[in-house]
Amino acid sequence: MRALLNFFSRARDRSRHGAWIYNAIVDQARRPQFYESFDVPDTLDGRFDLIVLHAGLYLPRLKSVPGEGKGLAQATFDQMLANLDQNLRELGVGDATLPKKMKSMVQAFYGRATAYDAALKAGDAQGLREALHRNVYRGAGVPQPKIDALAAYVRAASEALKAANDTDILAGTFAWPAP
16 A cells, blocks of 8 residues: 555646646746747747747657656656646637547647657758748748747757756756857
8 A cells, every 4th residue: 555655646736746847947938038039930830830839849858758757757748738628618619529629739730849859860950940941830831040040049048958967857957058
């Protein structure tokens, strides 16, 4: 019985810790500079895309930490899904259409995260700019220097995450670069 209680206690703690990390990701994604300096649309779609961008950078790094990393990455991802679900419900999405909307958002997350990761790993600056323009800006006519600035930020964030120590990554205290 005690072992079972310890299991549930650890799961609850991991869930709370995942929520802490997810909130830190959201805080970074909501920094006003993205909307004011990079011209990211301050809309539901724009905010979603910045959360996806930051989670897509952070979660693989968290998952790579030996020991707790993988479980904590899953708890953080689960928290993101719970938050998206709650936001959709608050916007009036009903139970009948919620699963389809959630499936679409999860597919968007994986598609975007894969595109950004592939461009970063290949050192494909043009591919990264195109992926950001297509996803974050939804193909809108944004001045190229704004897209270039966001791409430079993404590269800097990716490098900072690689260089960060595991303790900061696990704790959710990673210091993102300034946008």
